[in-house]
Amino acid sequence: MTFIDTHVHLTDEQFDSDRADALLRAQAQGVALVVEIGDSPEHWSRVLALSRARPSAVRCALGLHPYFALGCTDEVLARLAREAQAPEVVAVGEIGLDYARCSAPPEAQKAALRRLLAACRAWDKPAVIHCRGAYPDLRGIITEVFPDPPRGALFWGVVHCFSGDPEDAAFFAGRGFALGADGPVTYPKNDSLREAFRRAGPEVTVLETDSPYLPPQSRRGKRNEPSLLPEIAATLARVWDMPPDAVAQATT
Numbered sequence: 001m002t003f004i005d006t007h008v009h010l011t012d013e014q015f016d017s018d019r020a021d022a023l024l025r026a027q028a029q030g031v032a033l034v035v036e037i038g039d040s041p042e043h044w045s046r047v048l049a050l051s052r053a054r055p056s057a058v059r060c061a062l063g064l065h066p067y068f069a070l071g072c073t074d075e076v077l078a079r080l081a082r083e084a085q086a087p088e089v090v091a092v093g094e095i096g097l098d099y100a101r102c103s104a105p106p107e108a109q110k111a112a113l114r115r116l117l118a119a120c121r122a123w124d125k126p127a128v129i130h131c132r133g134a135y136p137d138l139r140g141i142i143t144e145v146f147p148d149p150p151r152g153a154l155f156w157g158v159v160h161c162f163s164g165d166p167e168d169a170a171f172f173a174g175r176g177f178a179l180g181a182d183g184p185v186t187y188p189k190n191d192s193l194r195e196a197f198r199r200a201g202p203e204v205t206v207l208e209t210d211s212p213y214l215p216p217q218s219r220r221g222k223r224n225e226p227s228l229l230p231e232i233a234a235t236l237a238r239v240w241d242m243p244p245d246a247v248a249q250a251t252t
Contacts, residue, residue: 001249002030002248002252003032003233003248003251003252004031004033004035004206004207004251005207005211005226006034006180007094007158007161007180007182008211008226009036009037009213010022010023010050011036011043012211012212014212015212022225022227023058023226025225026226026227029226029228029229029230031230033057034059035090035091036059036060037061037093038062039064039065039068040067040071041071041076044062044083047062048060048088051088059089060088060089061091061093061094062089063080063094063095063116065095065096065098065130066095066096066097066104066113067098068104069102070108072108080092085123089125091125091157091158092119093160094128094129094160095112095116095128096131097109097110097113097132098130098131098132098133099133099137106137113138113141114145117142117146118145120156120157121145124151126155126156126157127157128157128158129157129158129159129177130160130161131160135168139168142171146175146177149176150176154178156176157177158180159177159179160210161180161210164196165192166192166195166196169200170199179200179206180205180207180208181206181207183215183224184214185232185236186218186232187220188217194239197239198240202236202246205236206251207232207251209224209229211223211228230244233251234247
C-alpha cells in the first residue's frame, strides 16, 4: 500500500533530533510522500530547504496561517508569489480562519483569506485551508471565490483537518474541495466526524497527520508522526466498509 501524508510539520523543533528517522519510519509504513507546510514567512526557507534536500520524499506548501493574518501585506504576497513558483511548492497553505485560538480579529482573517484564495486562483495552485470555529464564514468566502468547478484538476484545494458536520462536508465537496482526514477521526467520541466522512466518501478525502500534532488514538498525548498515517486509513476503511488498500489507492 502507498500513502501520501498531505499535511505535516516536520520542520517543527519537535523533530530536530530525529527528522530523518521519522521519514524513514514513514516510508517503512508505506508513506511514500509527505507535504511539508510552511505557515508563516519565517518558516518558508526551511520548508523549501527540506523539500529540496529530499525531493523524492517531500514536497511543500507555503502560506500564511490565520494567526499571522495581520501580516498579509502587499510585500508578503509579492514574496509568496515568487516562492510559490518553485517546483517543490505544490500548494498555498496553510491559510484560513481560526476563531477559537487566534488573536487576529475575524475581519482581518477574512480579508487575508480572500486575498490568498484569489492568489491561489491566479497562480493555479491548490489551497490548504485551516478552519476552526468558523465554518459558516468559510462557506461564504468559498462561495464568493470559487463559484465554478475546478479547472483541469480534481479539487480547488483541501479543507485541512476537516472537523465540520456532514452538511459542511457535502458543501465543501460540492464546491470542489477535498476533505483532510486526521487523527481525530480515530477518536472514540467522534461519531459525527466519522459520519461526515462516511457520507462524503473516499473520492473526496485525503489523508493527513498534521504531525507533530493531533496523534491518532493509539498515540493520544504523544508526538504524532507520518508513520501513523495507516491508523487513520484503517479507521476510514471501517467507516467505508472497504479494504485498507482500497483506501490507500483512493486517497493517494
